[in-house]
Amino acid sequence: MDASKRERLLKAAIKVFARDGFFKAKVEEIAKLAGVATGTTYLYFKNKDDLLISIFEEEMTPIIEKTKAGLSKHESPEERITTFIAQHFAMVEQNPDLALLLEVELRQSNKFLHEYKGTKFKEYLDLVGEAFAEGQSKGLFREDIHPSIFKQMVFGAIDQISTNWTLSKTKKFKLKDIGQQISTVLLSGVRK
Amino acid sequence: MDASKRERLLKAAIKVFARDGFFKAKVEEIAKLAGVATGTTYLYFKNKDDLLISIFEEEMTPIIEKTKAGLSKHESPEERITTFIAQHFAMVEQNPDLALLLEVELRQSNKFLHEYKGTKFKEYLDLVGEAFAEGQSKGLFREDIHPSIFKQMVFGAIDQISTNWTLSKTKKFKLKDIGQQISTVLLSGVRK
Amino acid sequence: MDASKRERLLKAAIKVFARDGFFKAKVEEIAKLAGVATGTTYLYFKNKDDLLISIFEEEMTPIIEKTKAGLSKHESPEERITTFIAQHFAMVEQNPDLALLLEVELRQSNKFLHEYKGTKFKEYLDLVGEAFAEGQSKGLFREDIHPSIFKQMVFGAIDQISTNWTLSKTKKFKLKDIGQQISTVLLSGVRK
Amino acid sequence: MDASKRERLLKAAIKVFARDGFFKAKVEEIAKLAGVATGTTYLYFKNKDDLLISIFEEEMTPIIEKTKAGLSKHESPEERITTFIAQHFAMVEQNPDLALLLEVELRQSNKFLHEYKGTKFKEYLDLVGEAFAEGQSKGLFREDIHPSIFKQMVFGAIDQISTNWTLSKTKKFKLKDIGQQISTVLLSGVRK
């Protein structure tokens, strides 16, 4: 089995799913884009669903690792949150197709939402939740905000904005600037 | 034309789309739930897409009107923003199906996202943008945050949280409390 | 729903299954032969399997009824067995496609063999078994032959011969004569 | 060419065809069971059909030879027919998979039925036909039964019963006893 072929299929699927949406995307087209025959897809993935699930599972792992590595350089909760936001936007900029896919399709079905919140996605979000909780216990952040509310606010805000940014033609704002504004608001908002 | 039949179809579509997602939803099932024959659906709506579009267009109108009416009672930008958030969550609580549909399907296809940002949805978001801009011009809010960033932050945060809340079985937080925490963070974050 | 359409589909399926075999037969071709669109088939039958099962279930019923009616005219076990054989061959002559289908496809899969032996098919075979057992209790037939062996011998013999006869181009024997020969052998063979 | 590999493939095919039926059987699975790669199958057999045909042709040869050898020990037509039946059942008991395959798949397609009746299968059946004809010319058997009808009756009866016996879980009768009953009926039935 050819690992590069699997990888090519995964990348092609990201592109086609991002462009057409999961349901409108055709397996045949993914295969063609990957430069293989339709049937080959099924040697590497159980079915179309498995292709989407594999993207979620496998593409998120390096992102989380990279994000974790980036956060580990910082001691202070504030810096960790700022860095999380900055890194998220950097990721969006570098992988617009994957980002769009995660943003749009992750919501698509209750099934996915419920299955995956508990796994990789939760792990990602928890990076913010933990930083915030630590900030609270260090007396830096206000106590009347629940960490799980805060982490969802952060994610909701950056997710919404990056979706918009990716889809907008003009890209009149720089993601970096946007990230700073978001960090500013959210951190000013929770600082004691 | 039987307006009540159209309305029943719209309500049925909200339910079925919310439960099954737009693509998995069957027109036949929507018709059955509305108590009409399959073909009747096509007397009131051009096609399945039109059904979704009509939900976006028509169901949002009363929501926006209601939200506007609620906001008009308040002078201060801060109160307007707080009220917007509270009213949004109240709407989510009262129309969970519609809310879920807007949350999930509005992102579904680039097509919809691009077509509808400019219309009803934009109008809704702008209620926050305008309140924020007014707050800035009154010298209440910091200048280094762009209104369109702020309004998207607000929407992203409340949208993310209400999706989660609707889908979660436990509903361990009260939406009212969540709304207050969000308002607290975001307003503290932008106050001068 | 149009009962005649269902009937046409059933008849078409008998023809196509008999000609091509269940697995090689295409649903599209059955539909075309029935004069309907492919999808219409699925309004009347759950799937391709259901089409085959329905043939077994529904087409056998009138045959069994007719056979029973024919047998009921006769008192003597011998005559009942002779009549059974004669009527079976008459049926084969009148419904060669159905006969071939039953002969060939009924054996096809263990699944069918096991599922259907217990139902209609068993009922059919039992007509012979019962006549034979009655003959034994009346002291007409030898005791050292088990009724279930005898009934299977009868069926095996006539089934084998009718399959051959249906498939042979020449049809050099008349089925009526064949039937008489078989009756002669089997009844002479069991008479005390 | 590795004769043992060919043989292993043939044996594996018998098992898989018998279990799953020709059409549902997968070449890959046959190869796996034979301990070779999928592609290797095509070095020894032209295609899937050829695998089935080869079973018919090659596996029948030793059976026929053995049956012939068994029959040659007996002078009398009666004994030859009794022995044929007994040997057939012994073969069924020893090679249940092959027997089932012959019973079920030989009927499967008109194509096979027509192509193979003339060859090995016919040769097998003719052993009975010849014994019967000889019995007739010796004045032992009645003249009003055509040998080809008789041989088909014999085969139909034993084939039907052995299929049933192989598929039945309980095996409440012994094949040996069944064979005797069949011989009794058929010979009593044709004796002058």
Added chain:
DNA sequence: AATGAATGAGCTTTCATTCAT
């Protein structure tokens, strides 16, 4: 000869949409 990954034609089934009644 042997391998087993790759191929792609082919089939079943679904379902949005149409249309005769």
Added chain:
DNA sequence: TATGAATGAAAGCTCATTCAT
């Protein structure tokens, strides 16, 4: 207007067969 049976295009998936190694 209303119906719901009928349509048929469309797509996911399988698997016999091929072929580069």
